[in-house]
Amino acid sequence: MIWHPFNQFYYRNNFKKITYAKGVYLFDSHNNPIIDAISSWWVNLHGHANPIIAQAIYEQALKLEQVIFANFTHEPAEQLSQNLLPLLPGKMDYLFFSDNGSTATEVAIKMAVQYFFNQGIKKNKILAFENAYHGDTFGAMSVSEKNIFTFPFSDMLFEVIRIPTPNLENIEDLLQTCHQICKKQDIAAIILEPLIQGAGGMKIYEARYLDELLKLLKKNDILFIADEVMTGFGRTGTLFACDQLQQKPDIICLSKGITGGFLPLGVTACKKYIFDAFYSPELSKTFFHGHSYTANPLACAAANASLQLTCSPATYESWERIRNQHFEFSSMLKNHSKLKNIRCLGTIWAAEMEQAQNQYENPISYIWSEKAIQKGVLLRPLGNTLYILPPYCITKEELNQVYEVIIELLDEN
Ligand SMILES: Cc1ncc(COP(=O)(O)O)c(C=O)c1O
Known part of the structure; x- marks a missing residue:
């Protein structure tokens, strides 16, 4: 069964x-x-x-179906990083591969926390929106709304500071609240679904109030993680939802549409300054995260073909x-x-x-x-x-x- x-x-x-x-x-x-x-x-x-994506997968399967990505690189992944990074809001510099939307957000959270840790700064709190959904793994559940999906695991999830999505009515109070939170708490990042909360019920909120909030958070050295797992690749009418924002993310999570719906693939993109905090002769500063099928060549080939179709x-x-x-x-x-x-x-x-x-x-x-x-x-x-x-x-x-x-x-x- x-x-x-x-x-x-x-x-x-x-x-x-x-x-x-x-x-x-x-x-x-x-x-x-x-x-x-x-x-x-x-x-x-x-x-x-x-047929275009199917053909790309077929041709790739005859050449290279999978190889351990910790030791090697390959053409489909290189091509994807070259083509996708410049298109991302805020022009990202590095792509980190995983398998799905939940792992893309897990990677983003770990990246943000270790970014500060590697610099000797203890900032390990995450800010998230009420009604959010970021996936079903434990980190992703932690930053998602506490609801019917996560109740059985409540005691096992890490603590998150939750705020409402900004709007005309609450923006002044929210800015005040966040100003106070920033003074008291060691917040590494905010994670959010830009412009629309998908699984939380397709709740739309306006770019201009989000921009105001992000401006304040950025001033307080809080990283902005954009979870574009659902919104990416055109769903909101622009290539990425963050294209409609003035404030640009430090880290972006993508999955779902990335392969045109053919194969599972997650990516977490980041700016160079994030990567640089991990670059060191000290092995302890390594980003110890990876999945067996990281950057699977077939999935990357599908993503390249899909991206070309998307940008037409x-x-x-x-x-x-x-x-x-x-x-x-x-x-x-x-x-x-x-x-x-x-x-x-x-x-x-x-x-x-x-x-x-x-x-x-x-x-x-x-x-x-x-x-x-x-x-x-x-x-x-x-x-x-x-x-x-x-x-x-x-x-x-x-x-x-x-x-x-x-x-x-x-x-x-
Ligand atoms: C915004 C967002 N983030 C993360 C996820 C989790 O993605 P996956 O189901 O591929 O793990 C989803 C899934 O619906 C999502 O909508």
């Missing part, structure tokens, strides 16, 4: 088998098409089974078109009695279902998912938060079909 992730078997114990996929469609064993409106957990960028004018046009369609859909639903907080950011659309409360503790997500799949669309509400986060190859007609299914479901429920 298989134990599926993030799944309460009481509500879902029957899993549709997907036999193949093409573009925006998944096909089940009866050949029924299902539009993947959530990019298979936010990983897919250019559609399923994209056609992809930028798709972001714009999806965004405009989302806006039109939102204004059409403006007064819908069963939806509230309708919002969009770039290619992401979200709203709360009025009748249901309480994220995740609410089986409505299961009911909606099942019904939507029967209508040929993959949706996976976050509790009562309904959202669309499609692959960029989705056509106008396919996206309209997703909207129609949402309207039908609202009418039926």
